[in-house]
Amino acid sequence: MTETVLAVLNQPSRDAAPHDPAADAFTFAGPLEEHIQVQDLGIIRGDGVFETITVVDGHPQAVEPHLARFERSARMLDLPVPDVDAWRRAVEAVCAELDPVREAFVKTVLTRGVEGAERPTGWVYAAPSGDSTAARTEGISVVTLDRGYRHDVERTSPWLLQGAKTLSYAVNMAALREAARRGADDAVFVSTDGYVLEGTRANLVLSVGGRLVTPRTDIGILAGTTQADVFRFAAEAGIETAYELITLDDFHAADAAWLVSSVRQAAPIRAVNGNAREIDAELTTRINEFLLAREV
Structure with a gap:
């Protein structure tokens, strides 16, 4: 049984030397073996x-985005x-295995590598996803937390790397623990x-007067691949x-709300700061059926 698959890239970037000039572009490796230098x-x-890419029936979704x-x-x-x-080849290969x-899901990881070596480290990992049925059908509860930055931080302080999907997730994990x-x-x-931004690992989508609305992507948040496909669903519908x-008032006044992301897909928000809110079960089902059926 191949429950998890790992491919280690020999030359993650053409701008840097390969780890082994004679080796293939990537090699399969044992996921539980030692591979990364301390x-x-x-x-x-x-x-x-x-990046984390959803895989449905062996097909990786939204690979190019x-x-x-x-x-x-x-x-x-x-x-x-x-x-x-x-x-791309490594993603396709681990899915096939x-x-x-x-x-x-497939996770792609690129690091700067060992300091002074001038060679980045890269790997692609695939494994079965957990069961997200409850989150998609019963919904999730959330709390609102102050991120500590103004909404224009991406423009005023680009060195804070807001909007980049980095491995520095300590704050996100701390926020999840605080939520718990x-x-x-x-x-x-x-x-x-006072502007609503994003979830710890997901984008926010609201239903407002028959429209689907999400926070602007120029305010220091990650542009979501799943959110983009939710809007593609909306266009077709x-x-x-x-x-x-x-604003927070807009969030509270919305007709319905979701956190959308790879793996979990669209999870309706059933409570905010302990206050229950309505979920749109019918629209949620339609969105998730669309997301799980994506061919690109």
């Missing part, structure tokens, strides 16, 4: 980027530019000047969409 900057400093964001994040960190062709399951301490499943970040500045 001095790798991805481990000791979180100096790297990653994920790889484009992977490359964009790497550029924001001044990492060697990923060799997208090599990464994984045992048939309905839902799985408050009896919630997840958190939604809010800027210091004749539902108007918009990217807007959203």
Whole structure:
């Protein structure tokens, strides 16, 4: 049984030398074996980027948008530019090796490598996904947490890397633990000047007067691949969409709300800060059916 698959890239970027000039672009390796040096900057400093790609019935979804964001994040960190062709081949290869399951995921990781070596480290990992049925059908509860930045931080302070999908997830994990301490499943970040941003690992989508609305992507949040596909669903369904500045009052007044992400897909929000809210079960079902049926 091949429950997990790992491919280690020999030359993650054409801008840097390969680890082994005579080796193939990537090699399969035992997922539980030792592969990463303890001095790798991805481990000791979180100096790297990653993507998580949904796999349904062996088919990786939204691969090109994920790889484009992977490359964009790497550029924001001044990492060697990923060799997208090599990464795409590795993604396809681990999916082909994984045992048939309905839902799985692929994680791509690129780090700066060992300090001074001038060679990045890269790997692609695939495994079955957990069961997200309850989150998709019963919904999730969230709390709102202050992120500590204004909504225009991406423009005023680009060195904070807001909008890049980096390995530095300590704050996100701390926010999840705080949400759990408050009896919630997840958190939604809010800027210091009162604008709703994103979840710890997901984008926010609201239903407002028959439209689907999400926070603008120029306010220091990650542009979501799943959110983009939710808007593609909306376009096909004749539902108007918009990217807007959203206040806390807007969030509370919305007709329905979801956190959308790879793996979990669209999870309706059933409570905010302990206050119950209505979920749109019918629209949620339609959105998730669309997301799980994606061919691109």
